[in-house]
Amino acid sequence: MKRIVIFASGSGSNAENLIKFFHNSDNASVIQVLTNNPHAKVLDRCKKLNISALSFNKIAFSKSEDVLNILNTSQPDLIVLAGFLWKFPEFILKAYPNKVINIHPALLPKYGGKGMYGMNVHNAVVENKETETGITIHYVNENYDEGAIIFQAKCSVLPTDTADDVAEKIHLLEMEHFPKIVNSLL
Numbered sequence: 001m002k003r004i005v006i007f008a009s010g011s012g013s014n015a016e017n018l019i020k021f022f023h024n025s026d027n028a029s030v031i032q033v034l035t036n037n038p039h040a041k042v043l044d045r046c047k048k049l050n051i052s053a054l055s056f057n058k059i060a061f062s063k064s065e066d067v068l069n070i071l072n073t074s075q076p077d078l079i080v081l082a083g084f085l086w087k088f089p090e091f092i093l094k095a096y097p098n099k100v101i102n103i104h105p106a107l108l109p110k111y112g113g114k115g116m117y118g119m120n121v122h123n124a125v126v127e128n129k130e131t132e133t134g135i136t137i138h139y140v141n142e143n144y145d146e147g148a149i150i151f152q153a154k155c156s157v158l159p160t161d162t163a164d165d166v167a168e169k170i171h172l173l174e175m176e177h178f179p180k181i182v183n184s185l186l
Contacts, residue, residue, distance in 0.1 A: 007079065014082035014174055102138055119167065
């Protein structure tokens with residue numbers, strides 16, 4: 001049985017979707033969720049779904065080996081970033097080469113980099129009058145949103161679409177594709 005650890009910073013809708021997708025799987029299961037936000041809604045979702053969840057601070061994540069030690073104890077086959085907003089430390093990436101993936105709410109390399117997440121991305125897509133956008137699932141490296149692309153899915157952006165409309169379209173793509181791609185990687 002393959003083991004998945006999810007990192008999330010916010011509401012956790014992608015984390016919940018992955019947990020439910022793998023709940024009755026013979027292939028893999030989500031064994032733990034880690035968050036940098038002690039008030040993240042993902043913690044409530046994990047409690048309801050009976051999934052181990054822990055929060056940590058910046059020192060535990062990037063200045064010490066506390067989070068790395070948690071991962072080493074959990075022995076994940078795949079680390080999935082699902083709305084996780086901090087840059088991943090190189091020492092964790094080196095400990096888990098090609099085992100850390102992220103989902104980004106745009107078609108990278110467009111609208112990637114520091115500060116480009118959530119509504120910031122959707123607002124930029126609408127402001128720049130893009131005709132399409134989508135999601136990118138990619139490996140994580142030492143730079144924001146620059147790891148090798150695993151998968152992309154597109155959707156149209158209509159001239160009348162608001163950033164909220166775009167966010168809804170992106171959310172549907174995430175819900176449909178993210179679990180399937182994670183499963184195929186395992």
